[in-house]
Amino acid sequence: MAKETIAGLAKRLGISKASVSYALNGQPGVSEVTRRRVLDLAEELEWYPSSSARALSRSRSGAVGMVLSADPDLIGTEPYYMGLLAGIETALAEGDMALMLRMVGTDPAQERATYERWAGERKVDGVLMFDHLHEDPRPALLDRLGLPFVLHGAPERHGPAPFSGTTTDHAVDSATIVNHLHLRGHRRIAHVSGPHRFLHEEQRIACVRRRAAAHGMAVVTREGNYALAAGHDAVVSLLGEPVEDAVTAVILGNDLMSMGALLALRELGLRCPEDVAIVSWDDSLHCQLASPSVTALSRNPVMQGRVAAELLLSLLDSGTLQTRAMPASDLVARSSTGS
């Protein structure tokens, strides 16, 4: 059997293609009885309108794009992204939008090339982006390309061109962590952040410093890259030599670095939490299963993904630019801080 088309349905029903189209799309211009007949026949035939024909005549692809840039062999170690993806997809499905996924390496040029191509081909109606960078070229690029986007993890202060995005209150999250450590008696702490090129890492660093200063605590900062080895090496460099005023607690920018920190402490013969406490800025099963289990800030990736996708959907169908603040994260206190 050849594929059924809208013309076929129209002929079977003895009406025009336009009527079928109006009926399918819930447009006025058909009687209720005609609409029902169309819908019933479509269902009976298991017929759906061709997405490409629809995309062409509507000038809308019905899909949203997302590019994940990461080392393919390491992507599996980032459960945060998988959760985000799940939240995004669920929300998009409800809005009847498809998700187009592209994975590229860590070269930022590949991500930009993907956007140029998608815009040129009109392959997607909009884009979801993550991890705002210092002087991020992407918002301007997407504006130039005319591709609507939502930035998950946008800066709280906007530049000249406003855009849609989600924001996180780093001051609150930082306070949650620092207060927790202060309460447990720590006065000298270290903060091993992710790469400085990410705006949110810069903000976290500043907020941790500010909060620690308010408590009269000293804080040492190190830059990591989210890999296990970075957490390990930072701890070795911080605590490898016995010194007078060694830090008694270390905050790490994600769960993997926290695992690395734990390994380093073990190697150095330091006990956790008795000698050194550990806090992870990202919760995961790793934090739960480690021994000692690791106190962690619990973001909610599924919910965050959902919100980001909803912002994009509303941007696409009403053109409203808006930013939405993520709720403060909860600290899950575990053994690594003596809880």
Add this chain to the structure above:
Amino acid sequence: MAKETIAGLAKRLGISKASVSYALNGQPGVSEVTRRRVLDLAEELEWYPSSSARALSRSRSGAVGMVLSADPDLIGTEPYYMGLLAGIETALAEGDMALMLRMVGTDPAQERATYERWAGERKVDGVLMFDHLHEDPRPALLDRLGLPFVLHGAPERHGPAPFSGTTTDHAVDSATIVNHLHLRGHRRIAHVSGPHRFLHEEQRIACVRRRAAAHGMAVVTREGNYALAAGHDAVVSLLGEPVEDAVTAVILGNDLMSMGALLALRELGLRCPEDVAIVSWDDSLHCQLASPSVTALSRNPVMQGRVAAELLLSLLDSGTLQTRAMPASDLVARSSTGS
């Protein structure tokens, strides 16, 4: 500026739309010099042909679909899928195909509904599927829908209708694990599998039994569901009461159940590996980081995803149905079996 079209390029160059199209698609019918002029202009204008127009006239969407069915909150705990996705995407990108991703809940009807819709809308040219089930209805459904597909993890013996897929030699993998345990002196082992509805779990069970029998080893089987708690509970039920002929080693169907098993041993006051050894049928960071670290069978999800995607690409452009055997997995020996 309005969006450039193929007609616009043709006019600018003073040639026909057909020539532009031939030039872009590497078809014969244009002189080399004309082709170059077209390509240069397209590049200069950052112009790409509209994907929906192309899809409509070619009757090909240029996309491949994949539905992941899992609990959204648990999906992040399955690094295997993320790796698979990375491998698939890399291969598809090289074949100039887009990936359409849909996440649905655990209700199998949702997955099938997605296929029906995709086929009806002609949204994707083909589909990638995982985890062959007992009496799996999906291959027949996709055949009826006329949607080409590749089944990752296909049964080694095919039914009446042949199809494209990847196969795993469970006998070899099972032997790797069982031999490893036999060599370390174990004579009574347990095998906590994933759900029996998955064909590969049934096959693993049979292969482990067969291999163990060949060595004169006794094997007890339990059905799990891949969750941490299932591994925990299985071990409690196997080793909770001290018995004469208790098992001395447990094979678990994935990394999460292995973590659960480790927790249970700790609770029961049993030492690993001295009292009970553990082997995981799936490697991951969890196995590496656990204490003791867990001996695991290392599949290579990125490579497997790549192979599956390549099978689909070749099915789509030459119609060749083929199955490809995955290489045998390696056993990574770690502390949990005394290595």
Add this chain to the structure above:
DNA sequence: CTGAAAGCGCTTACAG
């Protein structure tokens, strides 16, 4: 409320 027609932007026989 309904129908005939143009248009979305490509590809692809077909005639020159």
Add this chain to the structure above:
DNA sequence: CTGAAAGCGCTTACAG
């Protein structure tokens, strides 16, 4: 090698 034209399957003013 090139050009005019039909066709892919929808949507959407427009006239009745």
